[in-house]
Amino acid sequence: MEKFTITTTNDQYDVLIDYGLRHQLDTLCRSILEGRKKALIISDTKVYPLYGEEVKKSLARLLPVAHVTVPNGERAKSLEVYRDLLTTCIEEELDRNSIIIALGGGVIGDIAGFTAATYMRGIPFIQVPTTLLAQDSSVGGKTGINHPLGKNLIGAFHQPSAVVYDIDMLQTLSDKEWLSGFAEMMKHAYIQDPNYLAWLKEHVNTLDDIKKPSIRSSIRRSMKIKATIVEKDEKEAGIRAFLNFGHTLGHALEKVSGYGELTHGEAVACGMLFAMRLSNTLQLSTWDIEEEKAWFQAIGYPVDIVFQYEPEALIEAMRLDKKRTSKGLTFVLLKKAGEPMIQTVKETIVRQLLQRKEASS
Numbered sequence: 001m002e003k004f005t006i007t008t009t010n011d012q013y014d015v016l017i018d019y020g021l022r023h024q025l026d027t028l029c030r031s032i033l034e035g036r037k038k039a040l041i042i043s044d045t046k047v048y049p050l051y052g053e054e055v056k057k058s059l060a061r062l063l064p065v066a067h068v069t070v071p072n073g074e075r076a077k078s079l080e081v082y083r084d085l086l087t088t089c090i091e092e093e094l095d096r097n098s099i100i101i102a103l104g105g106g107v108i109g110d111i112a113g114f115t116a117a118t119y120m121r122g123i124p125f126i127q128v129p130t131t132l133l134a135q136d137s138s139v140g141g142k143t144g145i146n147h148p149l150g151k152n153l154i155g156a157f158h159q160p161s162a163v164v165y166d167i168d169m170l171q172t173l174s175d176k177e178w179l180s181g182f183a184e185m186m187k188h189a190y191i192q193d194p195n196y197l198a199w200l201k202e203h204v205n206t207l208d209d210i211k212k213p214s215i216r217s218s219i220r221r222s223m224k225i226k227a228t229i230v231e232k233d234e235k236e237a238g239i240r241a242f243l244n245f246g247h248t249l250g251h252a253l254e255k256v257s258g259y260g261e262l263t264h265g266e267a268v269a270c271g272m273l274f275a276m277r278l279s280n281t282l283q284l285s286t287w288d289i290e291e292e293k294a295w296f297q298a299i300g301y302p303v304d305i306v307f308q309y310e311p312e313a314l315i316e317a318m319r320l321d322k323k324r325t326s327k328g329l330t331f332v333l334l335k336k337a338g339e340p341m342i343q344t345v346k347e348t349i350v351r352q353l354l355q356r357k358e359a360s361s
């Protein structure tokens with residue numbers, strides 16, 4: 001089993017990664033769970049039928065367990081679903097000595113974590129991630145939901161008490177979800193580790209490459225990169241914003257396409273390529289865009305889909321990004337692999353680039 005500890009200003013928790021951990025939650029999390037009044041598993045309608053009862057059985061060896069499911073997919077990150085979850089917490093008589101178990105992908109981690117962050121001003125929760133993407137989302141304590149006007153506009157920082165990543169559960173993921181998760185791993189490599197990026201470019205060139213058992217070492221490497229950044233800057237006062245590489249346009253694409261139409265990773269992949277084009281346009285970098293684009297396309301990302309959307313609608317959505325300033329839209333740009341920077345860019349430049357499909361521009 002892989003194990004490392006994350007230390008933030010007020011919290012410390014273990015990240016455990018291995019096959020089959022869902023059956024051992026009682027032993028792995030005994031010190032967190034023992035003596036608590038109740039655990040509430042929050043999962044979705046796709047994940048719970050696959051793994052919910054096994055997780056429940058493991059937890060029930062230590063404490064009373066209830067469960068609730070929400071619709072699967074991005075649309076569950078809504079005010080309505082959040083309100084319903086609070087109602088469940090009240091009806092299940094959860095108190096501050098209770099605990100929430102987030103069983104699912106990034107959507108469940110975000111909404112269950114936000115419920116835990118706010119119910120009775122905060123109760124603990126454990127992340128039990130089930131998607132490849134959740135190697136990113138389960139670590140770091142960003143929780144939240146979407147507003148119809150913008151992605152992740154409502155939320156809280158609330159660190160989990162543990163992250164128990166049973167990578168056995170990845171076997172039932174759809175191809176689209178494998179692709180989605182891998183985009184965040186590419187992001188970690190681009191912003192932090194040129195050697196990791198070179199390794200990924202050499203070994204992962206198709207969807208099938210992502211699914212190979214060797215992905216396990218990359219999962220750990222990515223989670224460690226994220227953990228190190230979060231440990232240095234838990235509340236995103238500085239370097240944590242680099243984890244937003246690809247997300248300024250990515251979040252706008254998710255919103256404009258209708259939450260759930262594009263996966264988060266597909267949108268972020270488009271956003272990363274766009275940020276590299278922007279870096280070149282601003283003469284900060286000399287990326288070979290044709291080469292980068294060819295890699296993204298070989299793996300399966302729909303990188304040209306960005307040109308199907310109205311530039312003005314995307315810019316409007318980007319104006320609501322949390323990193324925006326009064327001077328313009330804010331992007332994470334890349335001078336080269338491992339050298340990210342934050343830059344505010346005039347809308348006119350962004351607009352021009354959104355209108356030009358040529359990869360080399």
Ligand SMILES: NC(=O)c1ccc[n+]([C@@H]2O[C@H](COP(=O)([O-])OP(=O)(O)OC[C@H]3O[C@@H](n4cnc5c(N)ncnc54)[C@H](O)[C@@H]3O)[C@@H](O)[C@H]2O)c1
Nearest residue numbers: 046072073105106107108130131133137142169172173264
């Ligand atoms: N908090 C953070 O730091 C952070 C980081 C990255 C992304 N996110 C958020 O995460 C969300 C995306 O997460 P996601 O891609 O995991 O989406 P998701 O949770 O919606 O899962 C994707 C789909 O896969 C299904 N699924 C999950 N696990 C499965 C399994 N093991 N087998 C079969 N199907 C399974 C789900 O039911 C869903 O339909 C976005 O909302 C994004 O904003 C948050």
Ligand SMILES: O=C(O)C(=O)C[C@@H](O)[C@H](O)[C@H](O)COP(=O)(O)O
Nearest residue numbers: 136140142151152240243244247322
């Ligand atoms: O953990 C972070 O910090 C990230 O930025 C990780 C991102 O992959 C993630 O999508 C995050 O939810 C985006 O954060 P936001 O603050 O821009 O909503």
Ligand SMILES: [Zn+2]
Nearest residue numbers: 184247264268
């Ligand atoms: Zn993301």
